Amino acid sequence: MAAAAASGFAGGLSAVLASNIAYAAPLQGTKSPLSTTDEPLTPRRDVTSYNNFYEFGTDKEDPKQNSAGFHPQPWTVRVEGLCKKPGDYHFEDLIKPHKVVDRTYRLRCVEAWSMVIPWQGISLAEMIKRFDPQPSAKFVAFTTVMRPDEMPGQRRPVLRWPYIEGLRMDEATNDLTLMATGLYGKPLPNQDGAPIRLIVPWKYGFKGIKSIVKIAFVDRQPETTWNIAAPDEYGFYANVNPEVDHPRWSQGTERRIGEFRRRRTLMFNGYADKVASMYAGMDLRKNY
Ligand code: MTE
Numbered sequence: 001m002a003a004a005a006a007s008g009f010a011g012g013l014s015a016v017l018a019s020n021i022a023y024a025a026p027l028q029g030t031k032s033p034l035s036t037t038d039e040p041l042t043p044r045r046d047v048t049s050y051n052n053f054y055e056f057g058t059d060k061e062d063p064k065q066n067s068a069g070f071h072p073q074p075w076t077v078r079v080e081g082l083c084k085k086p087g088d089y090h091f092e093d094l095i096k097p098h099k100v101v102d103r104t105y106r107l108r109c110v111e112a113w114s115m116v117i118p119w120q121g122i123s124l125a126e127m128i129k130r131f132d133p134q135p136s137a138k139f140v141a142f143t144t145v146m147r148p149d150e151m152p153g154q155r156r157p158v159l160r161w162p163y164i165e166g167l168r169m170d171e172a173t174n175d176l177t178l179m180a181t182g183l184y185g186k187p188l189p190n191q192d193g194a195p196i197r198l199i200v201p202w203k204y205g206f207k208g209i210k211s212i213v214k215i216a217f218v219d220r221q222p223e224t225t226w227n228i229a230a231p232d233e234y235g236f237y238a239n240v241n242p243e244v245d246h247p248r249w250s251q252g253t254e255r256r257i258g259e260f261r262r263r264r265t266l267m268f269n270g271y272a273d274k275v276a277s278m279y280a281g282m283d284l285r286k287n288y
Contacts, residue, residue: 034176035104035118036270042115044184046257051191052109053210054158055144055151062153063191070150072187072194072211081141081217084132091195095181097130098122103178105201107208108240108269114254119199120182125173133169137217140172141165142198145213159225165198165209166222166236170278176201176271179212202268202275204238235288239279240269244288 053063056070075091104118128140144163148154154161171177178199181188188194193210200207206226216222226234233247242252242265253262268275279287 032101032103034274035102036106036116037104039106039116040258041104041118042257047115047117047183048189048191050257052111052205053153053191053193055153055161055163055211056191057153058158064189066152067190070147070190070194070211072190075195075213077196077212078214079131079216080214082134082137082219083217084134085130094127094196095122098126100181101178103176103180103199105176105178105199106269107199107201107205108254108265110204110206110234110238110246110251112246112249112251112254112265114256114263114265116256118184119178119180120185121178121180121196121199123175124177124179124198125175127179128173131215131217133217136219138169139218139220139222140167140169141214141216141218141222142167142209142212143214143216144209145211160228163209163225164222165207165224166218167198167200167207168221168278171200171275174275174278176274202240202271204234204240206234207238237279237284237287239275239284239288240265240267241284241288242267244285 049064050060051063052060053067056063056066073091076088077091077094078088080086100120100122102118102120104116106114107117108114142165145151146154146162148161167177180193180197180199181195183189183192188197193208193212196212197210198208198212221236224234224236226238227236240251245251251265254265255262266272
């Protein structure tokens, strides 16, 4: 991943309020105490036009520009591996039994930019319960759709396709972990990972795999796309950690999109009280 390019982002409170009003209506979820409430939202136009989704190109504006021909409906997610309810689940059937929740989270990219995004989605813990994983399932592996016809970036070997990611079972079932289906009260735009993507707010954004078509319960730590691409730069854990720099840049500060001054990066992206205990005793310099 290249270092974050210079900003060029405008915005401000009036834009945020306008976006809120424009997009508040259809996909409202239940308010959650897990939401970040004390920081201004990143305007919707920035959330949907400054993206990393290499399947549509490597520049920040590429995903919006190149994803109009992507079809997120109909959509099927295959659930497989060490669980009692494997199968092919149509998107609607996957979502229907669950409560859609509103979760506003900070998103911190490993490139040292950040946003505050109002997501809607389903707790991954709840979804996982339904698939009834076996005790031998220690990790959850996720796969993005492979559609080179609709995803021009997949026609070039920029990364090993399809994009894959994974979480340890306790991370996957943490209260914060979300399968997002919407943002700003509307279904996910293609460039943000339609129709369903992962959000793990205490980890760098690259863990948030988009347009998921497979969820597999496995007993070993799965491979992950960015670890395959550059193992010295991107680890499996990828917890936001201001004390462990990227080999090519500092992780001590970040550029919040829409702000001029850099701000300090917080341990676990500010979610330490809810996640730090999962890593007790682990050397976070080795397990980066
Ligand atoms: N998922 C897929 N399939 N392909 C990608 O290139 N990029 C990741 C992550 N999920 C990526 C992906 C990275 S590096 C980041 S920072 C976030 O998506 C960005 O999410 P956003 O564009 O919605 O802000």
